[in-house]
Amino acid sequence: MALSDEEQRLLEQMEAALAAEDPKLVNALRGTSARRVHRRRAALAGIGFFVGLGLLIAGISINPFLSVLGFVIMVAAAVTAIYSWQHVGGSADAGNGRDRAKSSQGSRAQDGQGFMDKMEERWRRRRDEGL
Secondary structure, eight states: OOOOHHHHHHHHHHHHHHHHHOHHHHHHHHTOOHHHHHHHHHHHHHHHHHHHHHHHHHHHHSOHHHHHHHHHHHHHHHHHHHHHHHHHHHTTTHHHHHHHHHHHHHHHHHHHHHHHHHHHHHHHHHHHHHO
């Protein structure tokens, strides 16, 4: 069943209001997510890294300036790839990922504290038994 002109207009107004209010939700519903963008950027940075490596190697025999340029491209591509790859996993559930990271750090700190307490207790026992 087709929508009337007025219903179509109201639907467009509602879509525009939703897009203005919550753009992340609209992007998630459209299927274009930040995760896809970061993944694509990381892949392009990987290609850029190999282009820089090629310039570095070619510059050795042709011109030292090409080697320097290749190295700079490699470093920039590596930094971009690392930055983008870190955001690939975190963009979908940014809040949940941070909460999980905080809780895992907290549990590591508690485990680490427990480990240190055990080691100190063992040290005290050995010292007391040795006297």
